[in-house]
Amino acid sequence: MDALIAPAASFFLIFILFNLVVALFVVSKRKLKSQNLFTTSSESKDLERAALQTPPGPTPVPVLGNLHQLAKYEENPYAGFTELSKSYGSVFKLQMGAYPCIIVSELDDIMEVLIKKGQHFDGRPNFMRWNAYFDGDRQLSLALCDWSDIQKTRRNVVRPHLMLKHDAHKNELFSCLESEMHYLIDEIDRTKGKGVMAKLPISYCAMNVFLTYMCSTRFDYSDSDFTNLTKCFDLIFEDINNGHPTDFLPWLSPFYASYRNKINDLASTIRKFILEKIIRDRADNFDGNNINDLVDSLLANHLNQDGKLNLDWQIILFALEDLLGGSSAISNVVMRILALICQNPGTQEKLQKEIDDVLGSNRFPTAEDRSKMTYSEAVIMEALRHTSSPIVPHVANEDTSIKNFFVEKGSVVLINNYEINMSSSLWDNPKEFIPERFIVKGQIKKPVHFMPFSTGKRSCIGSRIFMNVAFFTIVSLLQRFNISLPEGAKIKIPQGRIALEGDGFPVIFTQRT
Numbered sequence: 212m213d214a215l216i217a218p219a220a221s222f223f224l225i226f227i228l229f230n231l232v233v234a235l236f237v238v239s240k241r242k243l244k245s246q247n248l249f250t251t252s253s254e255s256k257d258l259e260r261a262a263l264q265t266p267p268g269p270t271p272v273p274v275l276g277n278l279h280q281l282a283k284y285e286e287n288p289y290a291g292f293t294e295l296s297k298s299y300g301s302v303f304k305l306q307m308g309a310y311p312c313i314i315v316s317e318l319d320d321i322m323e324v325l326i327k328k329g330q331h332f333d334g335r336p337n338f339m340r341w342n343a344y345f346d347g348d349r350q351l352s353l354a355l356c357d358w359s360d361i362q363k364t365r366r367n368v369v370r371p372h373l374m375l376k377h378d379a380h381k382n383e384l385f386s387c388l389e390s391e392m393h394y395l396i397d398e399i400d401r402t403k404g405k406g407v408m409a410k411l412p413i414s415y416c417a418m419n420v421f422l423t424y425m426c427s428t429r430f431d432y433s434d435s436d437f438t439n440l441t442k443c444f445d446l447i448f449e450d451i452n453n454g455h456p457t458d459f460l461p462w463l464s465p466f467y468a469s470y471r472n473k474i475n476d477l478a479s480t481i482r483k484f485i486l487e488k489i490i491r492d493r494a495d496n497f498d499g500n501n502i503n504d505l506v507d508s509l510l511a512n513h514l515n516q517d518g519k520l521n522l523d524w525q526i527i528l529f530a531l532e533d534l535l536g537g538s539s540a541i542s543n544v545v546m547r548i549l550a551l552i553c554q555n556p557g558t559q560e561k562l563q564k565e566i567d568d569v570l571g572s573n574r575f576p577t578a579e580d581r582s583k584m585t586y587s588e589a590v591i592m593e594a595l596r597h598t599s600s601p602i603v604p605h606v607a608n609e610d611t612s613i614k615n616f617f618v619e620k621g622s623v624v625l626i627n628n629y630e631i632n633m634s635s636s637l638w639d640n641p642k643e644f645i646p647e648r649f650i651v652k653g654q655i656k657k658p659v660h661f662m663p664f665s666t667g668k669r670s671c672i673g674s675r676i677f678m679n680v681a682f683f684t685i686v687s688l689l690q691r692f693n694i695s696l697p698e699g700a701k702i703k704i705p706q707g708r709i710a711l712e713g714d715g716f717p718v719i720f721t722q723r724t
């Protein structure tokens with residue numbers, strides 16, 4: 212019996228020992244994986260943090276950090292980021308004055324910031340002037356605020372109008388475009404082949420399209436309050452695009468009192484116009500059973516009847532302001548497209564052939580025509596690629612990581628959109644203007660790395676409205692006019708921003724015969 216028990220017992224013992232070893236192995240692996248089963252969550256965070264590396268980057272100097280290293284790239288700091296990434300890699304750190312900044316240049320890492328960890332990176336920097344644009348509180352802005360429930364609500368309220376998912380919205384926009392385009396064409400007609408600073412009438416047209424579509428009102432191009440409103444929006448837009456020393460060196464702000472006053476004046480002129488000439492009357496006569504435009508949708512979300520989060524007056528006013536300001540993006544990019552058409556021989560002829568084939572000499576385009584006019588669409592996309600406008604900076608709202616690099620809470624994350632638009636590893640001949648690169652087998656094809664409007668929870672909500680308004684404007688102008696730039700005219704079209712300087716440059720429009 213003992214002879215039987217002994218091997219059975221030893222087998223049992225070996226079995227137990229084996230299981231113990233396996234159990235210990237599994238536990239230790241799990242320990243490694245989840246940091247430590249017996250540590251507290253803050254200890255495990257410490258361990259997680261310890262596994263991450265500090266992002267590489269040039270050594271900062273006191274006060275300025277690394278700002279001085281970007282000085283020679285003043286025209287386009289993103290070109291500077293591309294240069295620095297050759298030494299420090301696709302994710303690197305710069306101390307920009309008061310702010311630690313992480314520069315991200317490669318698609319996978321960009322997607323980690325915007326999509327995979329979108330909720331870690333949904334804040335915006337607290338720049339002094341961003342507050343100044345919005346009465347001292349950038350949280351009132353749609354584009355420059357941090358993420359919040361209010362932001363979610365107001366984005367949801369305005370999105371259907373802007374994203375044009377319903378045919379009713381699309382048809383309404385095209386009808387607004389058609390009626391406004393007559394005014395622009397008349398305006399251009401009057402120039403009789405002389406060079407004209409076309410940005411002005413184009414900006415009045417874009418603003419009126421927005422006002423008609425969003426607010427069911429328009430103003431005459433001879434109304435000086437209206438033209439002044441458009442100018443104020445354009446100046447603020449240019450200011451946003453350009454950046455300012457106080458963004459990263461806020462202690463400089465006492466030296467910029469007159470600049471601050473200028474911003475305050477522009478912002479309050481805009482606000483007064485919107486309040487007095489658009490919102491007040493609409494609010495007084497608001498009928499909740501009749502929701503016809505974006506202003507109605509905003510007003511319908513004002514009253515707090517069921518205890519849910521609603522939008523207060525300020526929020527409504529500023530949301531509208533932010534969206535009307537989008538018309539400045541349109542006039543500036545339309546001007547860029549006109550310049551690129553003139554500067555790239557053959558483009559105008561190809562565009563006009565497509566327009567003549569699909570629309571003939573007179574008919575305005577419909578929403579359906581757009582899908583057939585691939586070359587026109589591709590010209591706009593190629594112009595956006597050349598513009599390489601920056602993605603609005605994001606901010607990490609908690610300690611987090613990109614790739615295997617630690618990113619501390621409060622870091623500003625700058626996505627290098629210039630690099631993904633201009634890299635020779637992503638595009639053939641990136642410096643050339645080749646609209647055909649976006650056409651594959653007769654259809655428009657956007658590569659995943661082409662994201663002029665960004666992606667994720669803070670992505671642009673004006674992208675569709677932009678594409679439609681730009682398309683309609685370019686097509687309608689080239690249908691009727693040949694365009695050229697005055698001989699010898701110096702035309703400055705900087706990359707890495709949308710805004711052109713001041714009123715832009717002259718364009719010559721001659722009637723097509």
Ligand code: HEM
Nearest residue numbers: 353354534537540602603663664665669670671672673677
């Ligand atoms: C060429 C034209 C335009 C370009 C290239 C553009 C691009 C962008 C980009 C890159 C962002 C930042 C996305 C991010 O932070 O991840 C943005 C945000 C935004 N855009 Fe545009 N945009 C254009 C036109 C417009 C227009 C016409 C409107 C308004 C109708 C508009 C409204 C907005 C708003 C409200 C945001 C902020 C969204 C948020 O932070 O939640 N944009 N845009």
